[in-house]
Amino acid sequence: MRKKRRSLSPFQQKNAAQKLTSTLTLSPFFSRSKHVAIYLANDGEIDPSVFITKLWKSNKHCYLPVLHPTKKNHLWFYRYNQKTPLKKNRFGILEPLINNKSRISPWALNLVLFPLVAFDSQGGRLGMGGGFYDRTFEFTRKDKASALGKRTQLYGLAHHFQEVASIPLEQWDIPLHGIATDKQLFITH
Numbered sequence: 415m416r417k418k419r420r421s422l423s424p425f426q427q428k429n430a431a432q433k434l435t436s437t438l439t440l441s442p443f444f445s446r447s448k449h450v451a452i453y454l455a456n457d458g459e460i461d462p463s464v465f466i467t468k469l470w471k472s473n474k475h476c477y478l479p480v481l482h483p484t485k486k487n488h489l490w491f492y493r494y495n496q497k498t499p500l501k502k503n504r505f506g507i508l509e510p511l512i513n514n515k516s517r518i519s520p521w522a523l524n525l526v527l528f529p530l531v532a533f534d535s536q537g538g539r540l541g542m543g544g545g546f547y548d549r550t551f552e553f554t555r556k557d558k559a560s561a562l563g564k565r566t567q568l569y570g571l572a573h574h575f576q577e578v579a580s581i582p583l584e585q586w587d588i589p590l591h592g593i594a595t596d597k598q599l600f601i602t603h
């Protein structure tokens with residue numbers, strides 16, 4: 415799946431990014447979410463940058479994952495705008511510098527858009543294998559805010575071809591509430 419997405423042409427990537435932006439903008443959670451975590455595309459992932467520009471224009475706050483400096487395979491989330499200084503992490507992915515005060519607690523996010531390698535229509539997600547997102551969002555399993563309808567929404571972003579029949583889930587895997595692709599929005603939970 416990683417090989418397939420890396421082989422997409424710049425034209426195909428740009429086209430997919432535009433269509434993904436339409437899927438996301440029309441989704442019910444777009445207007446409701448003020449604090450949105452997103453990622454910068456790597457390894458052929460569907461590119462959310464067109465959507466990021468849309469978030470900025472709509473006065474929403476955008477956040478990017480930063481590898482936690484001490485807690486192994488956990489993520490921090492830092493505010494991202496046009497002026498945010500970025501540097502490459504050990505995977506070669508750009509992330510905000512952590513010398514500023516713009517960190518947000520993961521539970522304060524309204525919407526988190528997950529990168530993924532493959533997904534299924536039940537909300538199963540296969541990631542890059544580090545367990546970063548599963549560890550960081552483990553708190554959502556016992557999230558009291560869910561009763562008030564304030565639960566952090568967890569959505570995956572993918573090229574449509576990244577759908578597979580079934581992802582075997584392990585006990586630590588956090589299922590997604592939905593997946594947005596260049597073709598459709600899946601609501602899974």
Ligand SMILES: Nc1nc2c(c(=O)[nH]1)N(C=O)[C@@H](CNc1ccc(C(=O)N[C@@H](CCC(=O)O)C(=O)O)cc1)CN2
Pocket residue numbers: 453454455456457459479489504505507529530541542543544545546547
């Ligand atoms: N765009 C993006 N950002 C992200 C993630 C992601 O999947 N995509 N992550 C999601 O967790 C975290 C980083 N996790 C990652 C885990 C492995 C690799 C990776 O490329 N692994 C290589 C081996 C690299 C090496 O060991 O030096 C590989 O598997 O080929 C990249 C990111 C946080 N940021």
Ligand SMILES: Nc1ncnc2c1ncn2[C@@H]1O[C@H](COP(=O)(O)OP(=O)(O)OP(=O)(O)O)[C@@H](O)[C@H]1O
Pocket residue numbers: 539540541542543544545546547548549552584586587
């Ligand atoms: N909440 C957790 N607590 C402890 N270990 C965990 C937790 N979540 C995942 N792990 C460990 O992390 C490893 C990688 O998990 P997994 O293969 O599900 O990663 P992934 O979801 O593909 O990666 P990523 O989220 O970084 O894209 C697993 O072997 C698992 O033991």
